Amino acid sequence: MGNTLLSAENISKSFDGVQALKNVSIDIEKGKIKCLAGENGCGKSTLVKILSGVYTADEGQIDIEGKKYTSLTPITAIEEGIQVIYQDLSLFSHMTVAENIAMNKMMYSKKKLVNWGEINRIAKEQLDKIGANLDLQAPIRNLSIANRQLVAICRALSLEAKILFMDEPTTALTKKEVDRLLSIVLGLKEKGISVVFISHKLNEVFQISDSITVIRDGKKIGDFTSDELNPKSLSYYMTGREIGYTRYKKMNSDNDNILEVKNLSKKGMFKDINFTVKKGDILGITGLLGSGRTEMALSLFGLNPPDSGEVLIENKVAKITSPNEAMKHGIALLPEDRLSQGLFLESSAKTNITVTILNKLKNSLGIVNQKKEEETAIDTVKDVNVNNKNIDLHVKKLSGGNQQKIVLGKWMVTDPKLFILDTPTVGVDIGSKSEIYEKIQESATNGMGIIIISDEIEEILANCNKVIIMHEGKIVKYLDEEELNKEDVQDRIFNIINNPLGRVNHEA
Amino acid sequence: MKLRKLKQMEKYLISILIAYIIIVSVVSKNFLSVNTLFDLLKTSSGTLILAAGVLMVLISGGIDVSFTAIAVVSGYSSILLMMKLGVDNIFFALIVAAIIGLLLGIINALIIYFFKLSTFITTLGTSSVFYGFMTTFIGTSSISVADKPQSLFNFGKATLFGLPLFFIMAVVILVITWFILYRTTLGRSIFAIGNSEESALRAGINILKTKLFVYSYMGLLSGIMGIVYFSEIDLINPISLVGTELMVIAAVVIGGIRLTGGEGTILGAILGVSIIQIFRSTLVFLGLSTSWNDLFIGIILLVSVSLISYQERKSNKEHLIFSK
Numbered sequence: 001m002g003n004t005l006l007s008a009e010n011i012s013k014s015f016d017g018v019q020a021l022k023n024v025s026i027d028i029e030k031g032k033i034k035c036l037a038g039e040n041g042c043g044k045s046t047l048v049k050i051l052s053g054v055y056t057a058d059e060g061q062i063d064i065e066g067k068k069y070t071s072l073t074p075i076t077a078i079e080e081g082i083q084v085i086y087q088d089l090s091l092f093s094h095m096t097v098a099e100n101i102a103m104n105k106m107m108y109s110k111k112k113l114v115n116w117g118e119i120n121r122i123a124k125e126q127l128d129k130i131g132a133n134l135d136l137q138a139p140i141r142n143l144s145i146a147n148r149q150l151v152a153i154c155r156a157l158s159l160e161a162k163i164l165f166m167d168e169p170t171t172a173l174t175k176k177e178v179d180r181l182l183s184i185v186l187g188l189k190e191k192g193i194s195v196v197f198i199s200h201k202l203n204e205v206f207q208i209s210d211s212i213t214v215i216r217d218g219k220k221i222g223d224f225t226s227d228e229l230n231p232k233s234l235s236y237y238m239t240g241r242e243i244g245y246t247r248y249k250k251m252n253s254d255n256d257n258i259l260e261v262k263n264l265s266k267k268g269m270f271k272d273i274n275f276t277v278k279k280g281d282i283l284g285i286t287g288l289l290g291s292g293r294t295e296m297a298l299s300l301f302g303l304n305p306p307d308s309g310e311v312l313i314e315n316k317v318a319k320i321t322s323p324n325e326a327m328k329h330g331i332a333l334l335p336e337d338r339l340s341q342g343l344f345l346e347s348s349a350k351t352n353i354t355v356t357i358l359n360k361l362k363n364s365l366g367i368v369n370q371k372k373e374e375e376t377a378i379d380t381v382k383d384v385n386v387n388n389k390n391i392d393l394h395v396k397k398l399s400g401g402n403q404q405k406i407v408l409g410k411w412m413v414t415d416p417k418l419f420i421l422d423t424p425t426v427g428v429d430i431g432s433k434s435e436i437y438e439k440i441q442e443s444a445t446n447g448m449g450i451i452i453i454s455d456e457i458e459e460i461l462a463n464c465n466k467v468i469i470m471h472e473g474k475i476v477k478y479l480d481e482e483e484l485n486k487e488d489v490q491d492r493i494f495n496i497i498n499n500p501l502g503r504v505n506h507e508a
Numbered sequence: 509m510k511l512r513k514l515k516q517m518e519k520y521l522i523s524i525l526i527a528y529i530i531i532v533s534v535v536s537k538n539f540l541s542v543n544t545l546f547d548l549l550k551t552s553s554g555t556l557i558l559a560a561g562v563l564m565v566l567i568s569g570g571i572d573v574s575f576t577a578i579a580v581v582s583g584y585s586s587i588l589l590m591m592k593l594g595v596d597n598i599f600f601a602l603i604v605a606a607i608i609g610l611l612l613g614i615i616n617a618l619i620i621y622f623f624k625l626s627t628f629i630t631t632l633g634t635s636s637v638f639y640g641f642m643t644t645f646i647g648t649s650s651i652s653v654a655d656k657p658q659s660l661f662n663f664g665k666a667t668l669f670g671l672p673l674f675f676i677m678a679v680v681i682l683v684i685t686w687f688i689l690y691r692t693t694l695g696r697s698i699f700a701i702g703n704s705e706e707s708a709l710r711a712g713i714n715i716l717k718t719k720l721f722v723y724s725y726m727g728l729l730s731g732i733m734g735i736v737y738f739s740e741i742d743l744i745n746p747i748s749l750v751g752t753e754l755m756v757i758a759a760v761v762i763g764g765i766r767l768t769g770g771e772g773t774i775l776g777a778i779l780g781v782s783i784i785q786i787f788r789s790t791l792v793f794l795g796l797s798t799s800w801n802d803l804f805i806g807i808i809l810l811v812s813v814s815l816i817s818y819q820e821r822k823s824n825k826e827h828l829i830f831s832k
Binding site for chain 2: 052054074075078084086090091092093094095099103104106107108110111112113114142
């Protein structure tokens, strides 16, 4: 293979005695798109960080165009033409969009002085290249996650890299932005740049990759060309078992209302929202980012009080103005961003799980019963099947899928009547995904009311017996069980989401 | 260069300053005189020099409480050396003090970087070590007015273009600091590590080099300030100054600089120092005792940090961020 740009041989790495990678070898060819596939926690991100110099491998050797390294630093990696879009984006939140985009290029050029005109020019050029429109002077902390992802992508593209690693670059992007990104990736390939693409979305993997390397539990399962695999065989290699999602069917005949929302409005966010969730219902809410779905969910949880309208819990009017009150009404929320809103990353699984029910675990003196706390945590970790059953482990050491299981578990222990899940499987691997679905469906069958907010039509269709589609703060379509059972429903939802205003013309 | 818009915090500080100056000048006719102004600029200079360094340290995400100790140790040692060698030259004093300060700053940076320690604890420790080293091995005796080298007196009285020379120095240092922070890649690296050290590392920024610069710059400025300070007062007493570091940090924080790093402006720091200095030196014009000083400064500090936090929460809410 004369076209190999980078080849890593027998890379091993362990953290605190846990073997994250074992003898993994990988070759990256010039001008090819390689996908790294594997479940969360399998070691993909670790491998990327070793190849970009953030971590040093315990063993193994990296060969970049004939130069051999046993350890890389981020600076040498950048100088060798390696650019990475990290999963956590690695942006500077108090600095502007322009400076974030231009940062890598500035550091690389080794210029001593800063030229602000040039920074703005670089940023503008990169944003134009991917067709995004952002305020160059806005600080990153004011941006949505999706826009931050765009900034991180622009930054990595600003240097004419030889190899570009993209660690789940599309998690927060809408379909349109994903398509644009994928076409940029294909354009890079044509220019002879190698791309290593990491994604959980199998359709993206097959859409762009030339070859696929599968990693499972820190070991390489194999290198495949993308023709050799199909979604089914790929997920088999990734998880080591057959994966299929069972479609939810409402079994619970109990038809009591859990939640009824009447004319709920908040200026600039959502308007005249009406829907009901009955026992055993799984209501799906979809629509593009910015459709007001998250804002509305936050209102139900007391974080974003509405201006007008009524919320009825079990047919009684409820004024929910804080999460504390929401919890008293039996509402739970799995937030959109689990890292900043759903978890205490620096604390143990135990602390995270039991924090929602400390009141129940305390005795009359207000002292928490540690034994009960421990038992609850152990039961929950088993119940949601976290891969590491150690309840004293800091949750930041868990993979995305397992972290999400902890968030799920921490709310399940409160035994909610209504559970709102905002994009529950973003950055979650297929294995964990199906386990989370199972858990959700089981709870609904036992009478819980559930709302799932999601971008993934497959996710909505697999789990929901009712669906509403939102656009610019309004409900544009309501689909009941009967309509969801029709064959063309997937395409219909897709068309409504992406063309909510043209819908009238289509159907007329 | 296009002038940037004033930040909310800066507007608020400027209005307080103007309101206060109007009140004082109405109450006391003596206030708006060339003499008062001259004195004010002169006494503010030392604090301004330190504030430039403190600003840089805070932006980098750290904190330094050892700079007063560095100022005293380097100022006092260099004056003693002057007297011993009989070199009565202000440049000699400044250069020696600056070099000592620089070295002590490097020690801070190395400990912080290699042992990955909290900057507060490290500099709290080194502050005692530096000061203790001086009192144990170099001495603590005051230098009387009669023994004090003549060049220090001259330096204390010197003017340039009708302004105190100290003040011109402070202005030059502030301009240099502004230039480093906003016009050099190094300065932007300082902002970057204050935002996120991990992200900075991944962007290829040399963390060690950046931290070495930040703390040695702080040390260098402290050394210079040591000489400025001892030239300004008559009696050189090496146990003064230490203990006032938190007031300088407070001044910079009043100016809207975040203690958690990544954000801050030179203008903010200047306004913060101005407010503290004006209060300190003009309460007498209002017929108030100096005990009002602490009260006023405390209130302003609390109001300004609350204001910053309130604005941040408000803007976070608009962007649906509830984490902090």
